[in-house]
Amino acid sequence: MSSGGSGGSGGGGLNWKEVVAILGVITGILVFIFGDKFLCNLKGVNVGFLRCDNPSERKAATETPALPPKFPPSSEPVKQDPIPFSSPTSTPSPAPETPAPVSPSPSPVKLSADEKPCTAEQNGSTVNLGSLERSCSFAGNVSSNNLENRYRFKIDNPSNISLFLDDVNSEVEMFLYSDRDGTGSIQYQLENTSAIKSRTGVIEQELGVGSYILVVKLKARDTPYSLQIINNTTQIENVGYLEDKTLTKNGSFNLKHRQKFYSFQLANPSSISLSLGGVNSEVEMVLYSDRKGTGVIQYQLENTSAFNSKPGIIKTTLRVGNYIVLVRSKLRDTDYTLTMSAP
Known part of the structure; x- marks a missing residue:
């Protein structure tokens, strides 16, 4: 009788294995529908195969200081290697280098106010007089930055000319040359002299028809000068x-x-x-x-x-x-x- 009673009770109920199996099926269905987080939030549920976060672990993770960023925040400019100069987005051009000293332009040779102006065109340190028909006076200067001044003129008829150089405070040379075919190129020297503070430089010469170049040249130190070019024959x-x-x-x-x-x-x-x-x-x-x-x-x-x-x-x-x-x-x-x- 006793053995039969135990067998009956075993036939009418579920053993623990069957309960576990049924719970596993139910849990699987719920996990499929709601995910692990839903079941993990149910109090008293602690199923080993669920991937539930440990709150203490999350807190520790959030308290761990962040590593310093590898690069500065995007709100700050990021230093880059300079872009090649040819690029249109290149960095600003460097400040220009200080240029080498440039000799100042020579002071222009001025016509003297004491004489009627001659027809003269100035090109740099060269004054072109054209045909020399009378007396022409000039005021000029020579210096370490302006070593010489040139005066070109033509003689249309054989003439006696006089050249006077003075009003200097240092020695200045004066050279008279023939002009090669009127090109402004020196052909050969005709005469030369010097002016000093106490002595006028004088050249007196008979010139034939042609073109000529007069050069006033620095000899010692910077100085002003006065120059007269005179066609005596026409005067x-x-x-x-x-x-x-x-x-x-x-x-x-x-x-x-x-x-x-x-x-x-x-x-x-x-x-x-x-x-x-x-x-x-x-x-x-x-x-x-x-x-x-x-x-x-x-x-x-x-x-x-x-x-x-x-x-x-x-x-x-x-x-x-x-x-x-x-x-x-x-x-x-x-x-x-x-x-x-x-x-």
Whole structure:
């Protein structure tokens, strides 16, 4: 009887294995529908195969300090290697390097206000005068930054010219060259001289038709200068025939007007008299023959000087022809009176 009762009770109920199996099926269905989190939130449920988070572990994880970021936050600019200069998005160009010192432009050579302006075009340190028809005066300077100034001019007819260089405080050289075919290129040197503080540099030359270059050049230290370029032939005052006449000419000399040329003619051989006086400083007088009446000096015949204490006198007999008288200051400003006669 007892064995049969136990067997009956075993046949009417579920053993623990069956209960576990049924719970597993039910749990699987719930996990499938709601996921692990739903069951993990149910109190008293602690099924080993569920992937439930441990709250204490989460808290520890959140309290663990974050590692410093590998790069700065995106709100701050990120330093980058410079982009190649050719890129349109390149970094700002570096500050320009200080340029090497550049020699200042030469000071322009100015026409003197004491003379009528000559036709002149300036190109850098070169002044182009064109045809030299009269007296031209210039003020300029030479320095370590402007070693020389050039003056180019043309002679349309054979002429006697004079070049005067002064008003310097240091030695300055002056060179006269021929101009190769009017190209502005030096061909060969004709003459040269120097001016110093106590002495004027003078060049007097007969020039044929052609182009010429005058160079004023630094010799010692920086200095200003004054320059006169004169075509004496075009500046001659022709007094005409001298026979049976007595002519008187008055004038004065200064640094801008240093000399005066007069020409006369003789139709017959004549004795002539030239008297120079009324001066307060030495003034020179020179008599020349005139080459075929062109106003060009041929050769010297006579010369003398006038002083404050005595006049300068030239008396001679001349043949038929054309003659030139030069009156020239030797020292300082002075007036003069020139008397010419052929009685």
